[in-house]
Amino acid sequence: MRVVFIGAGRLATQLAKALKQGGHEVTQVYSRTMASASMLASQLGCEAVNEVGQVVSDADVYIVAVKDAALAELIPQLCRDGRERQVWLHTAGSMPMALFAGHAAHYGVFYPMQTFSKECAVDFRNIYCFLEANDSRAMSCAHALAESVSPHVVELSSEGRRYLHLAAVFACNFANHCYALSAEILAKQGLPFDAMLPLIDETARKVHELSPAKAQTGPAVRYDENVLKAQSQLLSDRPDLQELYDRMSKSIYQTAKQQ
Numbered sequence: 001m002r003v004v005f006i007g008a009g010r011l012a013t014q015l016a017k018a019l020k021q022g023g024h025e026v027t028q029v030y031s032r033t034m035a036s037a038s039m040l041a042s043q044l045g046c047e048a049v050n051e052v053g054q055v056v057s058d059a060d061v062y063i064v065a066v067k068d069a070a071l072a073e074l075i076p077q078l079c080r081d082g083r084e085r086q087v088w089l090h091t092a093g094s095m096p097m098a099l100f101a102g103h104a105a106h107y108g109v110f111y112p113m114q115t116f117s118k119e120c121a122v123d124f125r126n127i128y129c130f131l132e133a134n135d136s137r138a139m140s141c142a143h144a145l146a147e148s149v150s151p152h153v154v155e156l157s158s159e160g161r162r163y164l165h166l167a168a169v170f171a172c173n174f175a176n177h178c179y180a181l182s183a184e185i186l187a188k189q190g191l192p193f194d195a196m197l198p199l200i201d202e203t204a205r206k207v208h209e210l211s212p213a214k215a216q217t218g219p220a221v222r223y224d225e226n227v228l229k230a231q232s233q234l235l236s237d238r239p240d241l242q243e244l245y246d247r248m249s250k251s252i253y254q255t256a257k258q259q
Contacts, residue, residue, distance in 0.1 A: 001060040001145065002024075002060045003145075004027060004030065004063070005029045005063050006074065007066040009067075009118075010117050011065045011091055011112070012029075012063070013043075014122050015063070015065065015124075016029070018122075019149060022149045024145065024148065028047045029044065029047070029048050034050040058086075062083065063090075071095055079104040086104075086106070088100055088108075089108050089110040089141075093111050093165035097109050098158065101134075106133075106137045108131065108133030113128045113130060113164065114127045128150070128153075129153050131146060132157060132158060132161065179193075183196075213256070221252060221256045228249050232245055
Protein backbone atom coordinates (compact mmCIF):
# COMPACT_ATOMS: atom_id res chain seq x y z
CA MET A 1 0.00 0.00 0.00
CA ARG A 2 0.97 3.63 -0.53
CA VAL A 3 1.37 5.23 2.91
CA VAL A 4 1.76 8.84 4.03
CA PHE A 5 3.05 9.56 7.51
CA ILE A 6 1.81 12.59 9.38
CA GLY A 7 4.52 13.12 11.97
CA ALA A 8 8.20 12.24 12.08
CA GLY A 9 8.78 11.47 15.75
CA ARG A 10 9.85 8.31 17.54
CA LEU A 11 6.85 6.11 16.78
CA ALA A 12 6.55 7.37 13.20
CA THR A 13 10.23 6.69 12.57
CA GLN A 14 10.14 3.08 13.74
CA LEU A 15 6.73 2.23 12.26
CA ALA A 16 7.53 3.77 8.89
CA LYS A 17 10.75 1.77 8.64
CA ALA A 18 8.94 -1.44 9.62
CA LEU A 19 6.16 -0.91 7.07
CA LYS A 20 8.69 -0.25 4.33
CA GLN A 21 10.46 -3.50 5.23
CA GLY A 22 7.03 -5.15 5.21
CA GLY A 23 6.59 -4.30 1.54
CA HIS A 24 4.63 -1.04 1.70
CA GLU A 25 5.62 2.18 -0.04
CA VAL A 26 5.96 5.22 2.21
CA THR A 27 5.48 8.00 -0.32
CA GLN A 28 5.57 11.10 1.86
CA VAL A 29 6.35 12.36 5.36
CA TYR A 30 4.69 15.50 6.74
CA SER A 31 5.95 17.34 9.81
CA ARG A 32 5.55 20.90 11.04
CA THR A 33 9.26 21.45 10.49
CA MET A 34 11.05 20.57 7.30
CA ALA A 35 14.09 19.43 9.27
CA SER A 36 12.11 16.70 11.02
CA ALA A 37 10.25 15.64 7.89
CA SER A 38 13.46 15.53 5.85
CA MET A 39 15.32 13.49 8.44
CA LEU A 40 12.79 10.64 8.29
CA ALA A 41 12.05 11.00 4.57
CA SER A 42 15.74 10.65 3.75
CA GLN A 43 15.81 7.29 5.54
CA LEU A 44 12.75 6.12 3.60
CA GLY A 45 13.64 7.56 0.22
CA CYS A 46 10.46 9.62 -0.06
CA GLU A 47 9.24 13.21 -0.21
CA ALA A 48 9.26 15.50 2.81
CA VAL A 49 6.69 18.30 3.26
CA ASN A 50 5.90 20.76 6.03
CA GLU A 51 2.66 22.30 4.78
CA VAL A 52 -0.72 20.57 5.02
CA GLY A 53 -1.60 21.71 1.50
CA GLN A 54 1.36 19.75 0.15
CA VAL A 55 0.13 16.41 1.49
CA VAL A 56 -0.86 14.23 -1.47
CA SER A 57 -4.45 13.09 -1.90
CA ASP A 58 -3.92 9.70 -3.56
CA ALA A 59 -2.30 7.59 -0.83
CA ASP A 60 -4.06 4.40 0.25
CA VAL A 61 -3.67 5.21 3.92
CA TYR A 62 -2.59 8.15 6.08
CA ILE A 63 -1.04 7.36 9.46
CA VAL A 64 -1.20 10.22 11.95
CA ALA A 65 1.57 9.78 14.52
CA VAL A 66 1.75 13.10 16.37
CA LYS A 67 1.34 14.29 19.96
CA ASP A 68 -2.12 13.58 21.35
CA ALA A 69 -2.81 17.28 21.88
CA ALA A 70 -2.23 18.01 18.18
CA LEU A 71 -4.73 15.48 16.81
CA ALA A 72 -7.92 17.51 17.24
CA GLU A 73 -6.37 20.52 15.50
CA LEU A 74 -4.64 18.64 12.68
CA ILE A 75 -7.34 16.17 11.62
CA PRO A 76 -9.83 18.75 10.23
CA GLN A 77 -6.99 20.41 8.29
CA LEU A 78 -5.74 17.13 6.83
CA CYS A 79 -8.99 15.34 6.00
CA ARG A 80 -10.02 17.53 3.08
CA ASP A 81 -9.25 18.25 -0.59
CA GLY A 82 -10.01 14.64 -1.55
CA ARG A 83 -7.93 13.10 1.21
CA GLU A 84 -11.05 12.57 3.33
CA ARG A 85 -12.08 9.73 1.02
CA GLN A 86 -9.00 7.67 1.87
CA VAL A 87 -8.23 5.60 5.00
CA TRP A 88 -6.98 7.47 8.06
CA LEU A 89 -5.41 5.88 11.15
CA HIS A 90 -4.00 7.50 14.25
CA THR A 91 -1.53 5.81 16.60
CA ALA A 92 -2.47 7.30 19.98
CA GLY A 93 -3.07 4.87 22.82
CA SER A 94 -5.42 7.03 24.87
CA MET A 95 -7.26 9.02 22.18
CA PRO A 96 -10.58 7.82 20.71
CA MET A 97 -11.11 6.77 17.12
CA ALA A 98 -14.04 9.22 17.00
CA LEU A 99 -11.63 12.14 16.52
CA PHE A 100 -11.98 11.39 12.80
CA ALA A 101 -15.79 11.36 12.82
CA GLY A 102 -17.24 13.97 10.49
CA HIS A 103 -13.88 14.54 8.82
CA ALA A 104 -12.92 11.22 7.17
CA ALA A 105 -15.04 8.50 5.56
CA HIS A 106 -12.84 5.54 6.54
CA TYR A 107 -10.82 5.72 9.72
CA GLY A 108 -9.46 3.90 12.73
CA VAL A 109 -6.53 3.33 15.06
CA PHE A 110 -3.25 1.47 14.66
CA TYR A 111 -1.68 1.33 18.13
CA PRO A 112 1.64 -0.52 18.46
CA MET A 113 2.06 -1.16 22.19
CA GLN A 114 5.71 -0.32 22.76
CA THR A 115 7.99 2.49 23.88
CA PHE A 116 10.00 3.94 21.01
CA SER A 117 13.08 6.03 20.35
CA LYS A 118 14.41 7.29 17.03
CA GLU A 119 17.84 5.78 17.59
CA CYS A 120 17.02 2.26 18.80
CA ALA A 121 15.62 -0.16 16.25
CA VAL A 122 12.76 -2.39 17.42
CA ASP A 123 11.57 -5.75 16.15
CA PHE A 124 7.87 -5.37 15.40
CA ARG A 125 7.52 -9.16 15.35
CA ASN A 126 7.59 -8.94 19.16
CA ILE A 127 5.12 -6.06 19.40
CA TYR A 128 1.35 -6.31 19.83
CA CYS A 129 -0.59 -4.08 17.44
CA PHE A 130 -4.09 -3.06 18.55
CA LEU A 131 -6.55 -2.05 15.85
CA GLU A 132 -9.92 -0.32 15.65
CA ALA A 133 -11.87 0.93 12.64
CA ASN A 134 -15.22 2.45 11.73
CA ASP A 135 -15.83 0.21 8.70
CA SER A 136 -14.59 -2.86 6.86
CA ARG A 137 -12.40 -0.90 4.45
CA ALA A 138 -10.46 0.80 7.22
CA MET A 139 -10.20 -2.42 9.26
CA SER A 140 -8.97 -4.40 6.25
CA CYS A 141 -6.33 -1.76 5.62
CA ALA A 142 -5.25 -1.70 9.27
CA HIS A 143 -4.97 -5.49 9.33
CA ALA A 144 -2.92 -5.55 6.13
CA LEU A 145 -0.47 -3.06 7.58
CA ALA A 146 -0.24 -4.69 11.01
CA GLU A 147 0.06 -8.26 9.75
CA SER A 148 2.91 -7.26 7.45
CA VAL A 149 5.05 -6.36 10.48
CA SER A 150 3.71 -8.40 13.43
CA PRO A 151 2.03 -11.75 14.15
CA HIS A 152 0.40 -10.18 17.22
CA VAL A 153 -2.63 -8.29 15.92
CA VAL A 154 -5.68 -7.64 18.12
CA GLU A 155 -8.88 -5.67 17.50
CA LEU A 156 -9.72 -3.44 20.46
CA SER A 157 -12.25 -0.67 21.08
CA SER A 158 -11.32 2.87 22.09
CA GLU A 159 -12.62 2.15 25.60
CA GLY A 160 -10.53 -1.00 25.93
CA ARG A 161 -7.48 0.83 24.60
CA ARG A 162 -7.80 3.44 27.36
CA TYR A 163 -7.28 0.72 29.95
CA LEU A 164 -4.52 -0.87 27.89
CA HIS A 165 -2.68 2.44 27.85
CA LEU A 166 -3.23 2.88 31.60
CA ALA A 167 -1.73 -0.56 32.21
CA ALA A 168 1.23 0.37 30.01
CA VAL A 169 1.86 3.49 32.11
CA PHE A 170 2.20 1.30 35.21
CA ALA A 171 4.32 -1.34 33.47
CA CYS A 172 6.62 1.05 31.62
CA ASN A 173 6.52 4.71 32.67
CA PHE A 174 6.07 4.17 36.40
CA ALA A 175 8.58 1.31 36.45
CA ASN A 176 11.14 3.47 34.65
CA HIS A 177 10.52 6.30 37.12
CA CYS A 178 11.33 3.85 39.91
CA TYR A 179 14.63 3.17 38.13
CA ALA A 180 15.31 6.91 38.14
CA LEU A 181 14.58 7.12 41.87
CA SER A 182 16.83 4.12 42.48
CA ALA A 183 19.62 5.83 40.52
CA GLU A 184 19.17 8.98 42.60
CA ILE A 185 19.44 7.10 45.89
CA LEU A 186 22.53 5.22 44.69
CA ALA A 187 24.24 8.35 43.36
CA LYS A 188 23.97 10.04 46.77
CA GLN A 189 25.95 7.11 48.21
CA GLY A 190 28.47 7.10 45.37
CA LEU A 191 27.16 3.81 44.01
CA PRO A 192 26.61 2.98 40.32
CA PHE A 193 23.17 2.27 38.90
CA ASP A 194 24.82 -0.53 36.89
CA ALA A 195 24.61 -2.61 40.08
CA MET A 196 20.83 -2.73 39.60
CA LEU A 197 20.89 -3.98 36.01
CA PRO A 198 21.18 -7.75 36.73
CA LEU A 199 18.33 -7.39 39.24
CA ILE A 200 16.16 -5.50 36.75
CA ASP A 201 16.90 -8.03 33.99
CA GLU A 202 16.07 -11.00 36.21
CA THR A 203 12.83 -9.41 37.40
CA ALA A 204 11.77 -8.78 33.81
CA ARG A 205 12.75 -12.32 32.80
CA LYS A 206 10.68 -13.88 35.58
CA VAL A 207 7.40 -12.35 34.45
CA HIS A 208 7.75 -14.25 31.17
CA GLU A 209 7.24 -17.39 33.27
CA LEU A 210 5.29 -16.27 36.35
CA SER A 211 2.47 -13.82 36.91
CA PRO A 212 3.80 -10.47 38.20
CA ALA A 213 2.07 -11.05 41.55
CA LYS A 214 3.77 -14.43 42.01
CA ALA A 215 7.14 -13.03 40.93
CA GLN A 216 7.02 -10.32 43.62
CA THR A 217 9.68 -10.52 46.33
CA GLY A 218 10.99 -8.20 49.05
CA PRO A 219 10.01 -7.10 52.57
CA ALA A 220 6.62 -5.69 51.54
CA VAL A 221 5.30 -9.12 50.47
CA ARG A 222 5.80 -10.41 54.02
CA TYR A 223 5.10 -6.95 55.46
CA ASP A 224 8.30 -7.12 57.49
CA GLU A 225 7.60 -4.04 59.59
CA ASN A 226 11.12 -3.67 61.01
CA VAL A 227 12.68 -3.47 57.54
CA LEU A 228 9.87 -1.33 56.12
CA LYS A 229 10.10 1.22 58.94
CA ALA A 230 13.88 1.37 58.74
CA GLN A 231 13.88 1.91 54.99
CA SER A 232 11.10 4.48 55.21
CA GLN A 233 13.14 6.37 57.81
CA LEU A 234 16.05 6.61 55.36
CA LEU A 235 13.77 8.76 53.20
CA SER A 236 12.84 11.19 55.98
CA ASP A 237 14.59 14.02 54.14
CA ARG A 238 12.30 13.39 51.14
CA PRO A 239 8.71 13.23 52.45
CA ASP A 240 7.39 12.75 48.91
CA LEU A 241 9.50 9.63 48.37
CA GLN A 242 8.78 8.41 51.90
CA GLU A 243 5.05 8.57 51.22
CA LEU A 244 5.54 6.83 47.87
CA TYR A 245 7.58 4.07 49.54
CA ASP A 246 4.95 3.52 52.27
CA ARG A 247 2.02 3.48 49.83
CA MET A 248 3.80 1.18 47.41
CA SER A 249 4.72 -1.24 50.19
CA LYS A 250 1.13 -1.39 51.40
CA SER A 251 -0.11 -1.97 47.86
CA ILE A 252 2.37 -4.83 47.37
CA TYR A 253 1.26 -6.42 50.65
CA GLN A 254 -2.44 -6.11 49.82
CA THR A 255 -1.87 -7.69 46.41
CA ALA A 256 0.14 -10.53 47.98
CA LYS A 257 -2.67 -11.27 50.47
CA GLN A 258 -5.08 -11.81 47.57
CA GLN A 259 -2.99 -14.57 46.01
